[in-house]
Amino acid sequence: xxxQFINPFMAATVHVLKTIARTDVSAGKPYIKKDNxxxxxxxxxxxxTGNVSGTIAVSFTEKSxxxxxxxxxxxxxxxxxxxxxxxxxxxxxxxxxxxxxxxxKMGRPLQAAIPTVITGKGHxxxxxxxxxxxxxxxxxxxxxxxIEVCFE
Amino acid sequence: xxxDTSIKVLVVDDFATMRRIVKDVLKQLGFDNIVEAGxxxxxxxxxxxxxxxxxxxxxxxxxxxxxxxxxxxxxDDNLKGIPFVMVTAEGQKDNVIEAVKVGVSNYIVKxxxxxxxGEKLExxxx
Numbered sequence: 407x408x409x410q411f412i413n414p415f416m417a418a419t420v421h422v423l424k425t426i427a428r429t430d431v432s433a434g435k436p437y438i439k440k441d442n443x444x445x446x447x448x449x450x451x452x453x454x455t456g457n458v459s460g461t462i463a464v465s466f467t468e469k470s471x472x473x474x475x476x477x478x479x480x481x482x483x484x485x486x487x488x489x490x491x492x493x494x495x496x497x498x499x500x501x502x503x504x505x506x507x508x509x510x511k512m513g514r515p516l517q518a519a520i521p522t523v524i525t526g527k528g529h530x531x532x533x534x535x536x537x538x539x540x541x542x543x544x545x546x547x548x549x550x551x552x553i554e555v556c557f558e
Numbered sequence: 559x560x561x562d563t564s565i566k567v568l569v570v571d572d573f574a575t576m577r578r579i580v581k582d583v584l585k586q587l588g589f590d591n592i593v594e595a596g597x598x599x600x601x602x603x604x605x606x607x608x609x610x611x612x613x614x615x616x617x618x619x620x621x622x623x624x625x626x627x628x629x630x631x632x633x634d635d636n637l638k639g640i641p642f643v644m645v646t647a648e649g650q651k652d653n654v655i656e657a658v659k660v661g662v663s664n665y666i667v668k669x670x671x672x673x674x675x676g677e678k679l680e681x682x683x684x
Contacts, residue, residue, distance in 0.1 A: 425669035426579070478579065492575035499573075499618070500668045503647025507667075510650050518648075520572075520618060 408458075409540075410512065411557050412436060415462060416542055418504035419553055422497060423546075427477040434543035434550075442532060445541070445552040446470070448486060448525040450498035453534055454506070456516035460557030461533040462505075464498045470549040486525060495521040501553070561683040563588035565611035570594070570601040570627065571645075572619040576668075580614060580645060583672045587679065598622025602630060605637055612683065617646035617653065625657060632661045641682045645670070 416433045423429045446465030454460050466474070468486055475493045476483045483490065498521045506516050524531070533539055533556035542553045567589050571577045577594050584592055593608060595601035599622040601615065613631065617624040624644055631637045641663040646653075649667035657665060663682045666675060 422669050425671060475575075478575075480582075489575055489578075492573045496573045496576045496668075499647045503649055503668065507649045515650060515652070518618070520620060 408557070410514075411460070411509070412540055412542070412555055414505040414508035414512075415501060415553055415555050417508065418501045419464070419542075419544060421504055422500045423474065426497070426500070427474045429474055429477055429546055431544045431546045431551075434545055436540050436542045439539040439541035439554060442530045442539075444524070444529050444531050445543075447527055447529075448490060448494050448523065449529065449531055450494045450521040450523045451531055451533075452498050452502045452521045453519040454502065454516045454557075455519075457514065458516075458558050460516075460535060460537075460555070462498070462502060462556075463531045463533070463554040464494065464501060464551065465531065465554070466494060466551040467549055470546060470551045473546070473549065491523040491525055495523045561680055564591060565589070565683075566591045566593065566609065567612045567614060568593050568595065568601060568604055568608075568610040570596075570598065570613065570615035570619070570624065572597050572616065576616065583670075583675050584614070586672050587676050598624060598627030598630070601627055605631070605640075610640060612679075613640055613642045614645055615642065617644055617648045617657075625660065628657065628660050628662055643678065643682060645675075 423431050444465045447468045449465035451463040502518045535558040539556045569580050597619045615624040643664045644662050645666045647668045664678045666678050
Protein backbone atom coordinates (compact mmCIF):
# COMPACT_ATOMS: atom_id res chain seq x y z
CA UNK A 407 0.00 0.00 0.00
CA UNK A 408 1.23 3.47 -0.90
CA UNK A 409 1.74 5.41 2.35
CA GLN A 410 0.57 8.56 0.55
CA PHE A 411 -2.94 7.29 1.23
CA ILE A 412 -2.52 7.67 4.99
CA ASN A 413 -2.01 11.41 5.50
CA PRO A 414 -5.23 12.62 3.81
CA PHE A 415 -7.30 10.39 6.10
CA MET A 416 -5.43 11.59 9.19
CA ALA A 417 -5.88 15.25 8.25
CA ALA A 418 -9.54 14.72 7.35
CA THR A 419 -10.24 13.07 10.71
CA VAL A 420 -8.83 16.02 12.66
CA HIS A 421 -10.74 18.52 10.48
CA VAL A 422 -14.09 16.71 10.56
CA LEU A 423 -14.20 16.27 14.34
CA LYS A 424 -13.08 19.84 14.94
CA THR A 425 -15.79 21.19 12.62
CA ILE A 426 -18.79 19.06 13.55
CA ALA A 427 -18.10 18.39 17.21
CA ARG A 428 -15.69 21.15 18.21
CA THR A 429 -13.44 18.35 19.43
CA ASP A 430 -9.66 18.47 19.21
CA VAL A 431 -8.09 15.13 18.36
CA SER A 432 -4.49 14.23 17.67
CA ALA A 433 -3.08 11.32 15.73
CA GLY A 434 -0.84 8.81 17.46
CA LYS A 435 1.73 6.64 15.76
CA PRO A 436 0.30 4.49 12.92
CA TYR A 437 0.91 0.75 13.22
CA ILE A 438 0.14 -2.42 11.27
CA LYS A 439 -2.94 -4.11 12.69
CA LYS A 440 -2.64 -7.88 12.45
CA ASP A 441 -6.15 -8.96 13.37
CA ASN A 442 -9.67 -7.98 12.36
CA UNK A 443 -11.01 -7.23 15.84
CA UNK A 444 -12.33 -3.67 16.11
CA UNK A 445 -10.58 -1.48 18.64
CA UNK A 446 -13.85 0.27 19.42
CA UNK A 447 -17.47 -0.56 20.23
CA UNK A 448 -19.05 1.01 17.15
CA UNK A 449 -17.42 1.17 13.74
CA UNK A 450 -18.20 2.32 10.21
CA UNK A 451 -16.54 0.80 7.15
CA UNK A 452 -16.49 2.36 3.68
CA UNK A 453 -15.33 0.67 0.49
CA UNK A 454 -13.40 2.89 -1.91
CA THR A 455 -12.74 2.22 -5.58
CA GLY A 456 -10.75 3.89 -8.32
CA ASN A 457 -7.35 3.13 -9.80
CA VAL A 458 -6.85 1.21 -6.59
CA SER A 459 -9.41 -0.31 -4.25
CA GLY A 460 -9.49 -0.25 -0.50
CA THR A 461 -11.41 0.23 2.67
CA ILE A 462 -11.37 2.71 5.50
CA ALA A 463 -12.89 2.11 8.89
CA VAL A 464 -13.38 4.31 11.90
CA SER A 465 -13.91 2.61 15.24
CA PHE A 466 -15.02 4.54 18.33
CA THR A 467 -15.08 3.39 21.92
CA GLU A 468 -18.42 3.95 23.62
CA LYS A 469 -16.97 6.73 25.74
CA SER A 470 -15.41 8.56 22.80
CA UNK A 471 -18.46 8.48 20.52
CA UNK A 472 -20.83 9.50 23.32
CA UNK A 473 -18.63 12.53 23.98
CA UNK A 474 -18.45 13.39 20.28
CA UNK A 475 -22.17 12.99 19.60
CA UNK A 476 -23.07 14.92 22.76
CA UNK A 477 -20.95 17.76 21.44
CA UNK A 478 -22.51 17.48 17.95
CA UNK A 479 -26.05 17.67 19.32
CA UNK A 480 -25.36 20.13 22.12
CA UNK A 481 -26.97 17.78 24.65
CA UNK A 482 -25.79 14.85 26.71
CA UNK A 483 -26.19 11.49 24.95
CA UNK A 484 -25.61 8.51 27.22
CA UNK A 485 -26.69 5.40 25.26
CA UNK A 486 -25.33 3.65 22.19
CA UNK A 487 -28.57 3.91 20.22
CA UNK A 488 -29.41 4.00 16.48
CA UNK A 489 -28.66 7.69 16.37
CA UNK A 490 -25.10 6.96 17.45
CA UNK A 491 -24.71 4.39 14.67
CA UNK A 492 -26.02 6.98 12.21
CA UNK A 493 -23.57 9.54 13.49
CA UNK A 494 -20.62 7.15 13.14
CA UNK A 495 -21.67 6.40 9.54
CA UNK A 496 -21.91 10.10 8.78
CA UNK A 497 -18.56 10.89 10.42
CA UNK A 498 -16.96 8.15 8.30
CA UNK A 499 -18.66 9.62 5.22
CA UNK A 500 -17.26 13.05 5.94
CA UNK A 501 -13.75 11.75 6.64
CA UNK A 502 -13.89 9.75 3.41
CA UNK A 503 -15.17 12.76 1.47
CA UNK A 504 -12.55 15.16 2.82
CA UNK A 505 -9.72 12.69 2.28
CA UNK A 506 -10.88 11.92 -1.25
CA UNK A 507 -10.85 15.60 -2.13
CA UNK A 508 -7.20 15.71 -1.07
CA UNK A 509 -6.43 12.47 -2.92
CA UNK A 510 -8.10 13.85 -6.06
CA LYS A 511 -5.73 16.82 -5.93
CA MET A 512 -2.88 14.29 -5.75
CA GLY A 513 -4.19 12.64 -8.93
CA ARG A 514 -5.75 9.72 -7.06
CA PRO A 515 -9.53 10.06 -7.44
CA LEU A 516 -11.63 7.49 -5.59
CA GLN A 517 -15.35 6.77 -5.36
CA ALA A 518 -16.98 5.76 -2.09
CA ALA A 519 -19.76 3.34 -1.22
CA ILE A 520 -22.37 3.98 1.47
CA PRO A 521 -20.89 3.21 4.93
CA THR A 522 -21.70 0.05 6.83
CA VAL A 523 -22.03 0.47 10.60
CA ILE A 524 -21.19 -2.35 13.04
CA THR A 525 -21.72 -2.22 16.79
CA GLY A 526 -20.88 -4.43 19.76
CA LYS A 527 -17.88 -5.25 21.91
CA GLY A 528 -15.19 -7.16 20.03
CA HIS A 529 -16.89 -6.99 16.61
CA UNK A 530 -14.86 -7.67 13.48
CA UNK A 531 -13.93 -5.27 10.71
CA UNK A 532 -13.48 -6.86 7.30
CA UNK A 533 -11.38 -5.05 4.72
CA UNK A 534 -11.85 -5.85 1.03
CA UNK A 535 -8.22 -6.51 0.26
CA UNK A 536 -5.71 -8.74 2.05
CA UNK A 537 -3.09 -5.98 2.19
CA UNK A 538 -1.70 -4.86 5.55
CA UNK A 539 -4.12 -2.80 7.61
CA UNK A 540 -2.68 0.50 8.81
CA UNK A 541 -4.29 1.56 12.08
CA UNK A 542 -4.00 5.13 13.34
CA UNK A 543 -4.91 5.70 16.98
CA UNK A 544 -6.41 9.11 17.71
CA UNK A 545 -6.37 10.71 21.13
CA UNK A 546 -9.01 13.04 22.47
CA UNK A 547 -9.80 14.28 25.95
CA UNK A 548 -10.13 11.24 28.25
CA UNK A 549 -10.30 8.67 25.46
CA UNK A 550 -9.63 7.85 21.82
CA UNK A 551 -10.63 6.04 18.65
CA UNK A 552 -8.97 4.31 15.73
CA ILE A 553 -8.96 4.80 11.98
CA GLU A 554 -8.02 1.84 9.77
CA VAL A 555 -6.86 2.26 6.19
CA CYS A 556 -6.28 -0.68 3.89
CA PHE A 557 -5.52 -0.32 0.15
CA GLU A 558 -4.19 -2.69 -2.46
CA UNK B 559 -29.61 37.12 7.18
CA UNK B 560 -31.37 39.25 4.62
CA UNK B 561 -33.49 36.39 3.38
CA ASP B 562 -37.02 35.17 4.03
CA THR B 563 -36.68 32.52 6.73
CA SER B 564 -40.42 31.78 6.82
CA ILE B 565 -40.14 29.63 3.68
CA LYS B 566 -40.70 25.87 3.80
CA VAL B 567 -37.47 23.87 3.58
CA LEU B 568 -37.27 20.16 2.67
CA VAL B 569 -34.24 18.41 4.21
CA VAL B 570 -33.32 15.12 2.51
CA ASP B 571 -30.75 12.74 4.01
CA ASP B 572 -30.72 9.00 4.68
CA PHE B 573 -29.01 9.57 8.03
CA ALA B 574 -31.42 10.80 10.70
CA THR B 575 -28.45 12.27 12.56
CA MET B 576 -27.46 14.38 9.58
CA ARG B 577 -31.05 15.54 9.10
CA ARG B 578 -31.02 16.61 12.73
CA ILE B 579 -27.74 18.51 12.30
CA VAL B 580 -28.97 20.27 9.14
CA LYS B 581 -32.29 21.13 10.82
CA ASP B 582 -30.44 22.48 13.88
CA VAL B 583 -28.33 24.72 11.66
CA LEU B 584 -31.39 25.88 9.71
CA LYS B 585 -33.12 26.70 12.99
CA GLN B 586 -30.07 28.64 14.16
CA LEU B 587 -30.35 30.63 10.92
CA GLY B 588 -34.02 31.40 11.65
CA PHE B 589 -35.79 28.75 9.55
CA ASP B 590 -38.44 26.82 11.43
CA ASN B 591 -40.77 25.60 8.67
CA ILE B 592 -38.89 22.40 7.93
CA VAL B 593 -40.03 19.04 6.54
CA GLU B 594 -37.80 16.03 5.97
CA ALA B 595 -37.36 12.89 3.88
CA GLY B 596 -35.02 9.89 4.16
CA UNK B 597 -34.12 9.58 0.47
CA UNK B 598 -34.86 11.05 -2.95
CA UNK B 599 -37.91 8.90 -3.54
CA UNK B 600 -39.48 9.94 -0.23
CA UNK B 601 -38.60 13.55 -1.05
CA UNK B 602 -40.58 13.35 -4.31
CA UNK B 603 -43.56 12.06 -2.33
CA UNK B 604 -43.31 15.12 -0.06
CA UNK B 605 -42.98 17.44 -3.06
CA UNK B 606 -46.15 15.99 -4.61
CA UNK B 607 -48.13 16.78 -1.45
CA UNK B 608 -46.62 20.01 -0.15
CA UNK B 609 -45.42 23.30 -1.56
CA UNK B 610 -41.72 23.50 -0.74
CA UNK B 611 -39.60 26.62 -1.27
CA UNK B 612 -36.10 25.19 -0.82
CA UNK B 613 -34.63 21.68 -1.05
CA UNK B 614 -31.49 20.83 0.95
CA UNK B 615 -30.38 17.35 -0.04
CA UNK B 616 -27.61 14.85 0.60
CA UNK B 617 -25.99 13.27 -2.46
CA UNK B 618 -25.21 9.70 -1.47
CA UNK B 619 -28.46 7.93 -0.53
CA UNK B 620 -29.99 4.51 -1.21
CA UNK B 621 -33.04 4.09 -3.51
CA UNK B 622 -32.69 7.51 -5.14
CA UNK B 623 -29.58 9.67 -4.84
CA UNK B 624 -29.54 13.42 -4.41
CA UNK B 625 -28.39 13.82 -8.01
CA UNK B 626 -31.29 11.69 -9.27
CA UNK B 627 -33.65 13.75 -7.13
CA UNK B 628 -32.20 16.95 -8.58
CA UNK B 629 -32.71 15.62 -12.12
CA UNK B 630 -36.31 14.63 -11.32
CA UNK B 631 -37.04 18.06 -9.82
CA UNK B 632 -35.54 19.95 -12.74
CA UNK B 633 -37.51 17.77 -15.20
CA ASP B 634 -40.84 18.48 -13.51
CA ASP B 635 -42.58 21.67 -14.66
CA ASN B 636 -44.20 22.11 -11.26
CA LEU B 637 -40.97 21.72 -9.30
CA LYS B 638 -38.15 22.89 -11.54
CA GLY B 639 -38.00 26.41 -10.10
CA ILE B 640 -37.33 25.29 -6.52
CA PRO B 641 -33.82 26.23 -5.31
CA PHE B 642 -31.85 23.03 -4.70
CA VAL B 643 -28.83 22.97 -2.41
CA MET B 644 -26.69 19.83 -2.28
CA VAL B 645 -25.15 19.16 1.14
CA THR B 646 -22.69 16.36 0.77
CA ALA B 647 -19.35 14.84 1.61
CA GLU B 648 -18.84 14.42 -2.16
CA GLY B 649 -16.76 17.54 -2.77
CA GLN B 650 -14.74 16.15 -5.63
CA LYS B 651 -14.52 18.30 -8.75
CA ASP B 652 -16.36 15.87 -11.04
CA ASN B 653 -19.28 15.64 -8.62
CA VAL B 654 -19.61 19.41 -8.37
CA ILE B 655 -19.48 19.78 -12.17
CA GLU B 656 -22.09 17.05 -12.62
CA ALA B 657 -24.45 18.70 -10.13
CA VAL B 658 -23.96 22.14 -11.72
CA LYS B 659 -24.75 20.68 -15.16
CA VAL B 660 -28.03 19.29 -13.84
CA GLY B 661 -28.92 22.63 -12.27
CA VAL B 662 -27.93 22.62 -8.61
CA SER B 663 -28.37 26.06 -7.01
CA ASN B 664 -25.45 25.72 -4.60
CA TYR B 665 -23.21 23.09 -3.09
CA ILE B 666 -22.18 22.71 0.58
CA VAL B 667 -19.40 20.28 1.44
CA LYS B 668 -19.65 18.47 4.79
CA UNK B 669 -18.46 19.12 7.40
CA UNK B 670 -19.76 22.68 7.47
CA UNK B 671 -20.14 25.42 10.04
CA UNK B 672 -23.42 27.35 10.49
CA UNK B 673 -21.60 30.38 9.05
CA UNK B 674 -20.67 28.60 5.83
CA UNK B 675 -24.16 27.15 5.55
CA GLY B 676 -25.78 30.56 5.97
CA GLU B 677 -23.50 32.19 3.39
CA LYS B 678 -24.38 29.55 0.79
CA LEU B 679 -28.11 29.87 1.45
CA GLU B 680 -27.88 33.64 1.22
CA UNK B 681 -26.39 33.29 -2.27
CA UNK B 682 -29.32 31.11 -3.28
CA UNK B 683 -32.15 32.98 -1.57
CA UNK B 684 -30.81 36.51 -1.13
